[in-house]
Amino acid sequence: xxxxxxxxxxxxxxxxxxxxxxxxxxxxxxxxxxxxxxxxxxxxxxxxxxxxxxxxxxxxxxxxxxxxxxxxxxxxx
Amino acid sequence: xxxxxxxxxxxxxxxxxxxxxxxxxxxxxxxxxxxxxxxxxxxxxxxxxxxxxxxxxxxxxxxxxxxxxxxxxxxxxxxxxxxxxxxxxxxxxxxxxxxxxxxxxxxxxxxxxxxxxxxxxxxxxxxxxxxxxxxxxxxxxxxxxxxxxxxxxxxxxxxxxxxxxxxxxxxx
Numbered sequence: 001x002x003x004x005x006x007x008x009x010x011x012x013x014x015x016x017x018x019x020x021x022x023x024x025x026x027x028x029x030x031x032x033x034x035x036x037x038x039x040x041x042x043x044x045x046x047x048x049x050x051x052x053x054x055x056x057x058x059x060x061x062x063x064x065x066x067x068x069x070x071x072x073x074x075x076x077x
Numbered sequence: 078x079x080x081x082x083x084x085x086x087x088x089x090x091x092x093x094x095x096x097x098x099x100x101x102x103x104x105x106x107x108x109x110x111x112x113x114x115x116x117x118x119x120x121x122x123x124x125x126x127x128x129x130x131x132x133x134x135x136x137x138x139x140x141x142x143x144x145x146x147x148x149x150x151x152x153x154x155x156x157x158x159x160x161x162x163x164x165x166x167x168x169x170x171x172x173x174x175x176x177x178x179x180x181x182x183x184x185x186x187x188x189x190x191x192x193x194x195x196x197x198x199x200x201x202x203x204x205x206x207x208x209x210x211x212x213x214x215x216x217x218x219x220x221x222x223x224x225x226x227x228x229x230x231x232x233x234x235x236x237x238x239x240x241x242x243x244x245x246x247x248x249x
Contacts, residue, residue, distance in 0.1 A: 019146060025179050026153050033161050033182070040160055047153045054146045061139035069132055 005067040012062055016055060023051055081165060081172055091166040091236050095226040096209035100159040107151045114144040164224055166236055169244065171214065173222060190244035191216040195234050197227075 030044045083089070121137040161176035172186040192214055199210035210230045214222045214237065227233055 015143065019150060022150055023153075026150070026157050029157050029161065029176070029179065033176075040156075043153070043156060047149065050149055051146070054142065054149060058139065058142040058146060061135060061142050064135040065139050066132055066135070069129065070136075 002068045004070045008062070008065070008067050012058075019051070019055070023047070081174075083167065084169060087167050087169045089165060089167050090240065091164075091233060093164040093166070093227060093229075093233060095159060095162055096207060096228040098203065098207055098209065099226045100155060103155045103159075104152060107148050107155070111145065111148045114141055117141075164227070166233070166240065168240060171222075171237065173224065185222065187214075187216055187220075187222070188244070189237070189240040190247075191218065192237060192241035193217055195237055195241075197230050197234050199230065 027044045027048065030040045034040045118137050118141045121133055124133050158176055158178070161174070161182070163174045165172040165174070167189075169189055170186050171189060171192070172184065175183045175185075177183060194215040196213045196215070197210055198213070199205055199208075204210050207228075208230060209226055209228045212224045212227045212230055212234060214224065216222070
């Protein structure tokens with residue numbers, strides 16, 4: 001696997017992990033500090049659904065990028 | 078919220094969140110950033126002379142999807158920070174719950190009977206038109222509690238002072 005692809009995959013995995021962690025923390029706060037009937041619970045569900053769709057779309061677009069065709073640095077003339 | 082336990086005979090008179098203009102302003106900034114990303118995405122063709130079009134198009138879509146996720150997380154973070162800041166005025170206490178980012182929550186409360194003075198400050202044209210401002214509550218212990226971006230500030234002040242006077246009469 002080309003180096004650029006490996007680096008890109010690693011960075012994308014880190015992004016997914018960080019985003020998921022942050023999202024879980026946000027949803028935890030909403031569930032912890034609001035009542036079950038509070039409108040924020042609905043907002044939390046919408047956020048989860050949109051995040052799953054967004055991460056799926058990001059993964060799809062990630063694999064559309066021809067990472068192997070990207071060169072690091074400059075090619076000699 | 079569900080971390081507040083009422084005493085016997087205590088009733089909740091008013092629950093206040095910060096004025097909606099505060100969250101609208103912050104969300105607008107995030108939406109402007111997203112709009113900037115959309116503009117950049119639509120102008121990606123200007124990179125074609127320098128980079129391969131077969132790389133620029135999918136790469137720009139991927140980066141925009143990441144930006145969208147970041148904006149989404151930012152919006153929900155703004156909402157959490159806004160919605161979990163709450164002031165609860167009961168017949169006996171004023172409870173100030175302040176969410177400072179993640180995993181940092183401060184809860185202050187003081188007795189309504191200790192309230193000595195309530196000062197309101199409505200700065201600027203927007204606050205004046207939308208009726209929100211800063212309320213500073215002074216207690217008998219000479220401590221001041223500033224409460225920012227309070228909606229319906231005059232009503233909140235009236236309720237607090239009315240409760241304070243009633244509580245002080247009962248104590249006398």
